[in-house]
Amino acid sequence: MEEDNSPQKKETIYTNSKFIHPKIVEGNISSTSNISFSPDSDDYGITTGSAATAAALAAMLAIKGENLSKVDIKTPLGNLNISVKSSCKLNDSHGKASVVKMPYQDPDVTINIEVQAEVRLKDGTGVVIKGGEGVGRITKPGLQVSPGEVAINPVPREMIRSNLCNALPPGKGAEVVIEVPEGREIARKTMNPRLGIVDGISILGTTGIARSMNSKSFQKAKKCQLDVALAEGYHELVFVPGNIGEKMAHKLLDVDDDQIIQMGNLVGYMLGEAQKSNISHLIMLGHAGKLVKIAGGIFQTEHRLADGRREVITTHTGLVGGDKNLMNKVFESNTTEDMIEALDAENLTETVFNSIAQSITKRCQKRFNLKPEVIILKMDGTILNSNYNVKLASKT
Numbered sequence: 483m484e485e486d487n488s489p490q491k492k493e494t495i496y497t498n499s500k501f502i503h504p505k506i507v508e509g510n511i512s513s514t515s516n517i518s519f520s521p522d523s524d525d526y527g528i529t530t531g532s533a534a535t536a537a538a539l540a541a542m543l544a545i546k547g548e549n550l551s552k553v554d555i556k557t558p559l560g561n562l563n564i565s566v567k568s569s570c571k572l573n574d575s576h577g578k579a580s581v582v583k584m585p586y587q588d589p590d591v592t593i594n595i596e597v598q599a600e601v602r603l604k605d606g607t608g609v610v611i612k613g614g615e616g617v618g619r620i621t622k623p624g625l626q627v628s629p630g631e632v633a634i635n636p637v638p639r640e641m642i643r644s645n646l647c648n649a650l651p652p653g654k655g656a657e658v659v660i661e662v663p664e665g666r667e668i669a670r671k672t673m674n675p676r677l678g679i680v681d682g683i684s685i686l687g688t689t690g691i692a693r694s695m696n697s698k699s700f701q702k703a704k705k706c707q708l709d710v711a712l713a714e715g716y717h718e719l720v721f722v723p724g725n726i727g728e729k730m731a732h733k734l735l736d737v738d739d740d741q742i743i744q745m746g747n748l749v750g751y752m753l754g755e756a757q758k759s760n761i762s763h764l765i766m767l768g769h770a771g772k773l774v775k776i777a778g779g780i781f782q783t784e785h786r787l788a789d790g791r792r793e794v795i796t797t798h799t800g801l802v803g804g805d806k807n808l809m810n811k812v813f814e815s816n817t818t819e820d821m822i823e824a825l826d827a828e829n830l831t832e833t834v835f836n837s838i839a840q841s842i843t844k845r846c847q848k849r850f851n852l853k854p855e856v857i858i859l860k861m862d863g864t865i866l867n868s869n870y871n872v873k874l875a876s877k878t
Contacts, residue, residue, distance in 0.1 A: 516561045527586030528564060529687025530597060531638030532557060534660045536564035537599035538642050540579035542649045542656065544569040545603065555645050557690030558637065567596065575603040586692065591671045592683060598661040601646070608655045609643045616665020617685060622678030622740070624713030625706060633674075633684040634660060641690065660685060676739070677706050701751050707743045708755055716741050718763040721752060721854070723783070727768035730863050734767070736875040750781025750849075757850045764854040765872055766842065770795075770835070771818040773858050777841035781849070795821050798837040804830055822860060835866035 528536075535555045543550060549569050554561050569579035580598040600614075613619070613632030620627050626635050646656055662668075665682035669675070674684060711719055720731050720742045731742050745752040756764060766773065771791060775783045777798070778790040796813040804812075804825075811824040825831040839856040846852045858866045 516563075527584050527590070527593065527692040528562065529638070529690055529692045530583060530592055530595075530662075530683065530685045531635065531641055531687035532562055532564060532690040533581045533583045533597040534599060534634070534638055534685050535641040535645050535690075536562075536566065537579045537581040537597050538601055538658050538660070539645050539649060540566045540569040540581070541577040541599045541601040541658075542646055544571045544577035544579055545575065545601065546649075546651075547571065555641065555690075557641060559689045559691055562690055577601050590692065591668050595662060595664050595668060595683075597685075598663065600659045600661070602657045603651070604655045604657055605653070606655045607653070609646050609650075610655070610657045611639055611642055612657065612659045613682070613685075614659045614661035616662030616668075616682040617660055618665070618669060618674055618679040618682040620678065621680055622710050622714065624709035624711075625677065625679075629678075633679050633682070635684065635686050635688075637688045637690075638685045673703055673706070673744075676744070677710055678740075700746075701748055704744070704746055704748055704752060705755050707740075708752070708759065711740050711743065712759055714740055717761055718765075719743055719756070719761055720765045720767055721745050721756070722766075723747075723768040723772040726861075727772075727859075730769075730859055731767050733863060734857070734865070734874050735765070735872070747782055747784040747787075749776060749783055753781070753846060753850045753852060757852055761852075764852055765857065765870075766846075766854045767857040768859060769818070769861060770822065770838075770858050770866060773842060773856065774818070774838055776845055777838045779845055791818055792821065794838065795825075795834065798834050798841070799825065799830065802830065802833045802837050804828065804834070819861060822866065831866055832868055836869045839867040839869055 532555060536553050539553050539555055540550060550566060552563055552565050554563050564581060567580045567582050571577050578600045580596050583592055583595050583597060585593045611634060613634055618633035620629050620631050620633055623629055627633060642658055650656060662683055669683045672683060718741065720735060720737055722728050722731055722742060722744055724744055724746060728742050728744060731737060772783055774791050774794045775788065778794040780788045780790055782788060792813050792815065796809050799809050799812050808824065808828055812821045815821040815824060822831055825834055835858050839858055842856045843853060846854055855870045855872050857870050857872060860866060
């Protein structure tokens, strides 16, 4: 998860042998608290927004003849001291610098990327921020930045402006161009293409600090799909667990890309967000291994946190009349596909998965007041249940 996009709040950040309590005021980037990270800790990193800000400030200082190995930037949480990979003065009004986004313990594809900034002084006042190579461009509504603009979010923009304004010579403004050399390649591994962000990554962050496995930031990243779909006027949506479900949805249904919402493991969170929005029709479609957990009331489906697949399928096998021997076979199976094979042998697959689909619908209706149509699939795309009211795409 790249960024900490959680609501701003007071909190304690522990460092080597001290702790600090940054004072957070929404929209204020003038805190004087110092934030540091223990060299032995990998719980925290910096956001792409902080990296871009530090590179811009280092480039500004290089114009003034200061080639620093570290710069202090102000963030909504306080001051961060960030290492600078390189900086140089190109002429009396033009400087360039780069910062590497420090590693921390998280599956963040932007870790160790280089963020570059070029700063050119101009007559007048104010700071103009542009995106260069590797910084994405917004093409769809529903995000924090309007279509047509570069994908530099509001807080990073304000961080860059406020930090540079303090360093500008009197009577001068600046044009800043942020670049990420690896941005186009890395963006393919993110959700940006789904969200209509093209040509690169986003410069993100609401606090300047990235936290390891931050569930709130991951939730917000998932919710962006829903925001985009609603902004584009879609109110009939298909919720799928992930990439496999998305591919199957395209094969089975006549839907547009932006109608398909990937839930990941955050089923409950995404259904809760759907409940708040004006959705008229919801389809839940995906592999049995993920969807059957919902029938057991499991709305966070990450395997290491909760499983229950064999318990759910075994229970419904018994509910529809399967004997003890079949129930034992299902329960002792290693995979969902093995369980389905055991049911196939007794011609009970459709009956069992109709029961499971009905249970999924009831669980969603009771908890979220949503009544989705449910389509449960094998890995090869075979539909396992028949009790859905969905028109399938015509085969050509």
